[in-house]
Amino acid sequence: MENLIVRRHSQNCYGTVSTVIAESTGRFLFFFLEPTIPIPAGKYHVVWCNHPLHKMCYELKNVPGHTGILIHTGNGVADTKCCLIPGLELGLYQTPSKFLTFGVLYSKKAYAKLLALQADTSMFDITIIDDFVKVAA
Numbered sequence: 249m250e251n252l253i254v255r256r257h258s259q260n261c262y263g264t265v266s267t268v269i270a271e272s273t274g275r276f277l278f279f280f281l282e283p284t285i286p287i288p289a290g291k292y293h294v295v296w297c298n299h300p301l302h303k304m305c306y307e308l309k310n311v312p313g314h315t316g317i318l319i320h321t322g323n324g325v326a327d328t329k330c331c332l333i334p335g336l337e338l339g340l341y342q343t344p345s346k347f348l349t350f351g352v353l354y355s356k357k358a359y360a361k362l363l364a365l366q367a368d369t370s371m372f373d374i375t376i377i378d379d380f381v382k383v384a385a
Contacts, residue, residue, distance in 0.1 A: 249369040254280055254332075255379040256289070262350040263325035265338060266376070270365070277365070278358035281333040281351055283325060287311050289378045294319070296370035306362075308332075308374065321359045324351035334358035 251271040258265045264282040269275060288311070297307040299318060306319040314330060322333040323341050335352020342348055352358070366372055 249372045250365045251373040251375070252277070254374060254376045256282075256286070256377065257379055257381060259284065259286075259380060263328060268334070271375070278334045278336050278361060279338055279352055280319075281322075281325065281328060281335060283328045283330055287314055287317055287330065287376070289376045291373060291375045294372050294374050306366075319359075319362070321355040322351075323353070323355060324349050327351075334362060336361075 253269045253271050254266045255269070256264055256266045261284060263284055264286045266280040266282065268277045268280055270277055287308070290312075292308040292311060294306050294308050297305060299305050299307070299320075302318060302320040308317040308319070311317045316330075318331040319334065320331055322328065323335075324343070327333055333352055334355055336354035336358045337352070339350070339353050340348045341351050341353060
């Protein structure tokens with residue numbers, strides 16, 4: 249079991265971007281993309297679940313004011329639906345309607361990395377920290 253630290257560092261109309269690190273080593277793992285209005289920062293228990301749409305995935309438990317907060321693959325803010333989308337890189341991708349937009353890239357590879365990291369357990373903790381860079385006006 250490897251607990252995760254999620255440091256949110258930017259937020260705009262394309263979503264909220266975080267860096268995910270392993271709690272035990274401080275090693276960078278991947279990025280998360282969340283909606284523009286993300287779930288509250290805090291410590292959450294994460295469990296393996298069987299979701300009707302995303303099949304086997306992880307769910308954050310006891311999120312104030314929210315249920316069904318998942319970690320699953322995707323690319324952009326439209327895929328988040330209040331969930332956390334992992335990606336190895338940040339950049340532009342082409343939507344099904346042929347528009348270029350910002351999001352996470354290589355989401356399936358990042359998700360596979362998460363699965364390998366948690367291979368020996370069906371639960372772990374995730375601590376989300378708001379660490380936004382403040383820009384002077």
